[in-house]
Amino acid sequence: MLNKSFTDLLNEMAVLLELNQDNVFRIRAYQTAAQAVAALTSDIASLTREQLLEVSGIGKGIADKIEEFVKTGHVKEHDDLKEKFPAGLLDLLNVSGLGPKRARLLYDELKIDSFDKLKKAAAAGRLQKIPGFGEKIEQNILKGLHLAEQARSRMLLWEARRLVNDVLLQLRGVPGLLEIEPAGSLRRGKETVGDLDILCASRNPDALIERFTHLPSVERVLAAGATKSSVLLSGGVQCDLRVVAAGSFGAALQYFTGSKEHNVALRERALRMGYTVNEYGLYRVSDKKQAKPVAGKTEQDIYKKLGLSFIPPELRENRGEIAAAEKNRLPELLEESDVKGCFHNHTDLSDGTSSLEDMADAAEKKGWEWYAVGDHSQSLKVAGGMAPAAVRKKIEKIRALNKKRRVCRLLSASEVDILADGRMDYADDLLAEIDVVTGSIHSGFHQSEEQITGRLVKAMENPHVDCIAHLSGRLLGRREPYAFNTDKVLQVAERTGTALEINGQPDRQDLTDINALAAKKRGIPMAVSTDAHSTEQLNYMSIAVTVARRAWLEKSDILNTKTYPELLEWLKD
DNA sequence: GCCGTTTTCGGCCCGACTGTTTTCAGTCG
Numbered sequence: 001m002l003n004k005s006f007t008d009l010l011n012e013m014a015v016l017l018e019l020n021q022d023n024v025f026r027i028r029a030y031q032t033a034a035q036a037v038a039a040l041t042s043d044i045a046s047l048t049r050e051q052l053l054e055v056s057g058i059g060k061g062i063a064d065k066i067e068e069f070v071k072t073g074h075v076k077e078h079d080d081l082k083e084k085f086p087a088g089l090l091d092l093l094n095v096s097g098l099g100p101k102r103a104r105l106l107y108d109e110l111k112i113d114s115f116d117k118l119k120k121a122a123a124a125g126r127l128q129k130i131p132g133f134g135e136k137i138e139q140n141i142l143k144g145l146h147l148a149e150q151a152r153s154r155m156l157l158w159e160a161r162r163l164v165n166d167v168l169l170q171l172r173g174v175p176g177l178l179e180i181e182p183a184g185s186l187r188r189g190k191e192t193v194g195d196l197d198i199l200c201a202s203r204n205p206d207a208l209i210e211r212f213t214h215l216p217s218v219e220r221v222l223a224a225g226a227t228k229s230s231v232l233l234s235g236g237v238q239c240d241l242r243v244v245a246a247g248s249f250g251a252a253l254q255y256f257t258g259s260k261e262h263n264v265a266l267r268e269r270a271l272r273m274g275y276t277v278n279e280y281g282l283y284r285v286s287d288k289k290q291a292k293p294v295a296g297k298t299e300q301d302i303y304k305k306l307g308l309s310f311i312p313p314e315l316r317e318n319r320g321e322i323a324a325a326e327k328n329r330l331p332e333l334l335e336e337s338d339v340k341g342c343f344h345n346h347t348d349l350s351d352g353t354s355s356l357e358d359m360a361d362a363a364e365k366k367g368w369e370w371y372a373v374g375d376h377s378q379s380l381k382v383a384g385g386m387a388p389a390a391v392r393k394k395i396e397k398i399r400a401l402n403k404k405r406r407v408c409r410l411l412s413a414s415e416v417d418i419l420a421d422g423r424m425d426y427a428d429d430l431l432a433e434i435d436v437v438t439g440s441i442h443s444g445f446h447q448s449e450e451q452i453t454g455r456l457v458k459a460m461e462n463p464h465v466d467c468i469a470h471l472s473g474r475l476l477g478r479r480e481p482y483a484f485n486t487d488k489v490l491q492v493a494e495r496t497g498t499a500l501e502i503n504g505q506p507d508r509q510d511l512t513d514i515n516a517l518a519a520k521k522r523g524i525p526m527a528v529s530t531d532a533h534s535t536e537q538l539n540y541m542s543i544a545v546t547v548a549r550r551a552w553l554e555k556s557d558i559l560n561t562k563t564y565p566e567l568l569e570w571l572k573d
Numbered sequence: 574g575c576c577g578t579t580t581t582c583g584g585c586c587c588g589a590c591t592g593t594t595t596t597c598a599g600t601c602g
Contacts, residue, residue, distance in 0.1 A: 023574085024585090025574070025575085025584085025585055026574050026575090027574090028574085028575090028585075029574035029575055029585095030574075032574090032575075033574080033575085056575090056576090057574095057575075058575085059574060059575045059576080060574085060575090061574050061575080062574070062575085096600090096601085097591095097599095097600070097601095098600085099599060099600050099601085100599095100600095101598080101599060101600085102599070102600085131593095132592095132593070132594090132598075132599085133592095133593085134592065134593055134594095135592095136591080136592055136593085137591090137592065137593085137599095140591085140592090184602090195602095197602085223589090223590060223591075223601095224590095225589065225590055225591090226589095227589075228589055228590070230590090230601095240602080242589090255587085255588095256602080258602085260586095260602075263586075263587090264585090264586055264587095265586095266586090267586045267587075268585080268586075270586090271586080272578075272579095276586085276587085277586085277587085278586085278587055278588065279587080279588070279589095280588095
């Protein structure tokens with residue numbers, strides 16, 4: 001699959017073109033194209049020129065470059081640009097306060113092309129001698145340099161939610177506060193979050209900014225204006241606060257939820273309809289002074305005035321949601337309250353930390369109607385995988401427990417390893433006794449694409465395997481997905497009716513939103529799972545549901561929304 | 574470089590904050 005490397009190439013082209021001070025719209029076109037390629041599920045190498053040109057954001061120029069890249073592994077213009085600027089110069093753009101213009105100036109004037117040279121020049125006071133630079137900018141660059149060196153990668157959605165809730169709690173009591181809501185990629189439910197955005201409506205913005213910049217967890221104040229402030233929380237997470245009047249809250253929430261691409265498309269639509277939209281409201285273009293907003297108090301009003309049904313934040317990525325909203329054809333997204341149970345989880349019989357009884361109690365407490373209690377299979381020694389005899393004993397225990405339980409019905413489940421040669425880790429007769437069999441890969445990550453695809457296909461063709469867990473095997477920030485042919489695997493899942501899991505572990509989130517959407521298009525059933533290893537981790541269901549929502553999934557796409565009798569019916573099939 | 578409910582040419586989203594400057598450029602989101 002060349003898509004990832006080509007996406008990276010397009011993004012790097014955009015940066016290089018910025019340094020080259022190329023046309024800003026050409027630069028934007030490369031960024032848009034990178035987004036478009038990232039959202040494709042088919043390999044760019046497998047698409048015809050006609051198919052490429054159908055993709056919005058890809059025109060003749062980019063299509064040429066795709067063909068060149070597929071054929072030769074290079075793009076000449078990219079190579080030429082890279083030749084022009086030293087590699088270290090690109091790194092410098094990661095320094096906050098240093099954009100393409102200033103970086104270029106530093107390179108032209110002082111031949112600065114590395115963190116090291118930048119640090120020395122700034123410390124010696126040589127930057128402030130450059131026209132347009134001054135003492136403050138020099139100091140800010142030094143600070144930015146320090147931050148970049150201890151650069152924090154994006155945090156996981158789960159962690160971001162925890163951090164933002166902590167800040168919200170401390171701001172809720174500030175006098176004059178009317179509304180407060182997290183925005184940004186966190187509200188859109190992106191798998192990782194760069195920094196935290198919080199939006200408020202208040203009668204007393206000063207008090208809010210004052211409290212915000214003095215929170216105990218604030219390490220440094222980056223900016224503090226009348227309506228906007230940025231701080232660095234301890235641990236290096238940036239948190240931005242915006243304050244608006246109540247009448248603008250909806251417009252501002254829409255604005256700061258993004259995504260940028262969604263907002264650009266929305267504002268272009270607004271202009272075509274004779275409106276202009278900013279964070280304060282929707283205005284007629286003829287209303288030059290923006291005296292009378294047409295909408296602004298709620299997000300719903302903004303979308304309605306633009307002839308659109310309300311677009312849930314998770315869909316705002318400019319992947320066709322505006323066209324769908326126009327035709328009133330948005331999906332009715334899965335809600336966590338639709339979920340009636342979970343397939344994939346563990347107990348202390350393998351590598352979990354809670355007992356079978358405690359897990360079952362916790363599932364019941366979540367209001368679930370059924371719960372398939374799982375554990376690892378025998379090969380996964382590091383996780384205390386269970387031998388066949390232990391599995392049979394566990395099945396007996398579950399049957400006995402079920403006799404005493406009324407509310408949440410228990411089923412037996414197992415996460416069974418797909419071995420290096422594609423066989424399942426238990427014999428078929430045992431698999432037949434287990435209610436829910438989930439197959440997963442925990443070994444042989446470095447096998448070839450053919451081998452791993454073959455293992456997944458063989459597992460799905462086993463009639464006892466109900467579901468495949470964490471399809472790609474990635475761990476966010478730690479492990480790349482193993483090599484497998486997505487199209488082929490989805491094709492076989494469609495044919496065999498094998499379900500695919502959306503794993504809610506914060507560092508997995510696997511299927512990805514893009515693959516889950518591709519699976520939906522083929523009508524493949526999916527399961528949202530917690531993969532819980534303790535009672536608390538059953539709350540990871542919220543993460544799995546968020547991924548499903550980002551993938552446009554509805555109740556009917558998800559097995560967990562089935563009632564207990566419906567579930568038994570599906571398992572029988 | 575892309576795109577079309579004005580357009581195949583001429584547009585391309587919008588504003589806050591900061592710092593270096595006396596009206597604006599650069600950066601950021």
